[in-house]
Amino acid sequence: MKKVAVLVSGGGSNLQALIDAVKAGEIPARISLVISNKPEVYALERAAQAGIPGVVIPTKNRSREEYSRQILDKLQSEEIDLVCLAGFTRILAPLIPQAYPERILNVHPSLLPAFGGEGMYGLRVHQAVLESGTKFTGATVHLVTAETDRGPIVCQDIVKINDDDTPETLARRVLEIEHRIYPQALKILAEGRLKIKGFRTWCQEYYK
């Protein structure tokens, strides 16, 4: 059983999708820690309801190195195997992916590598997607490397953009995709079935 930590900053609907999939026996893992960088977020309430310990590690007014070091210390002292970023809005210093190579997942609300990078999170992503005029968007789950939003892609799926979409309506439909593909990606990683070459990944069962 892999021990998983989930990092959050907000509502935690992706955290909930992971909790539900683990509870349903779909993923051979145990979510044993939730770390939030903000104290009053609903994600912490979700963790408490599921009986998962939640800790707050503030990022505000601290250097990236400083908060990342504290997060890494916590992950290591709890002997965490895999890490899921689920709506975590701060960038982690490279020391974390270096300590957890190919063992950290992130969910992003666009078809990466488009519309990613520093400062691209939440509704800002959907606003940029709409302004670009693209006809499709989607969600991506990828491995976290030192380069923001550019690690190997594990799962991805698309959403068609309607003429009357707003960032909010798009966010709702993309979120549904996120909730479906994030548990799939964690399952593949936890089962050790992910093959990686450069930016490409394969999982026999998923892509057959």
Ligand code: GAR
């Ligand atoms: C999700 O849409 C996630 O993809 C996005 O924040 C939202 C968190 O929702 N993350 C990013 O934009 C990261 N760059 P949640 O708290 O309900 O899971």
